Amino acid sequence: QKEVEQDPGPLSVPEGAIVSLNCTYSNSAFQYFMWYRQYSRKGPELLMYTYSSGNKEDGRFTAQVDKSSKYISLFIRDSQPSDSATYLCAMKPGGSYIPTFGRGTSLIVHP
Amino acid sequence: DVKVTQSSRYLVKRTGEKVFLECVQDMDHENMFWYRQDPGLGLRLIYFSYDVKMKEKGDIPEGYSVSREKKERFSLILESASTNQTSMYLCASSSFRDRTGREQYFGPGTRLTVT
Numbered sequence: 457q458k459e460v461e462q463d464p465g466p467l468s469v470p471e472g473a474i475v476s477l478n479c480t481y482s483n484s485a486f487q488y489f490m491w492y493r494q495y496s497r498k499g500p501e502l503l504m505y506t507y508s509s510g511n512k513e514d515g516r517f518t519a520q521v522d523k524s525s526k527y528i529s530l531f532i533r534d535s536q537p538s539d540s541a542t543y544l545c546a547m548k549p550g551g552s553y554i555p556t557f558g559r560g561t562s563l564i565v566h567p
Numbered sequence: 568d569v570k571v572t573q574s575s576r577y578l579v580k581r582t583g584e585k586v587f588l589e590c591v592q593d594m595d596h597e598n599m600f601w602y603r604q605d606p607g608l609g610l611r612l613i614y615f616s617y618d619v620k621m622k623e624k625g626d627i628p629e630g631y632s633v634s635r636e637k638k639e640r641f642s643l644i645l646e647s648a649s650t651n652q653t654s655m656y657l658c659a660s661s662s663f664r665d666r667t668g669r670e671q672y673f674g675p676g677t678r679l680t681v682t
Contacts, residue, residue, distance in 0.1 A: 464607060497676070498675055498676070499657055499659075499673030499675050500657075501672075501673065502671070505670070544609070553661060554625075558609060559607065559609035
């Protein structure tokens with residue numbers, strides 16, 4: 457079993473839908489939780505990060521961490537075709553510079 | 568604005584060739600990373616460097632070596648390329664000054680094909 461599990465999709469939704477992307481993990485030492493977005497033929501870029509448990513909101517994006525269930529989520533409200541990309545979750549223990557990445561979920565938002 | 572550049576976007580090499588992939592970052596970052604990304608397998612860490620001339624093996628170092636002679640430059644070397652090294656190679660950097668070390672800045676990637 458991988459330390460971080462993420463469904464690769466693809467996930468196809470209509471424009472305007474609420475999207476939920478999820479990862480589960482097994483290492484209870486993880487304290488920092490990140491979401492990266494990767495457009496086709498580009499490198500990943502940091503979208504959101506959360507420290508420990510709780511929610512964090514940034515515009516249409518909400519990141520949620522539930523450490524008791526070892527489950528993290530990224531919600532995208534009012535999804536747009538420009539949100540079509542691969543979303544990678546990543547997480548790391550405190551004091552480490554090396555994150556563990558999920559496999560990424562491919563999201564397609566069609567007009 | 569952080570910039571991580573990689574020497575080539577696309578590269579085609581023959582089996583047995585020695586291959587050099589170059590990465591340069593312009594933000595004075597201490598940490599640099601090399602990953603490969605394959606469909607269904609996600610990002611896998613090959614090597615990591617936290618200082619000039621320092622290197623640490625990642626999850627899949629076999630068949631690769633690295634060089635960091637200058638702080639801004641991190642090179643990945645395939646000593647004798649094989650077809651199973653056909654992949655997307657991503658370089659990343661991050662800063663000690665960011666205490667959480669949470670943010671890695673990625674380059675655009677090099678798609679290497681070994682025939």
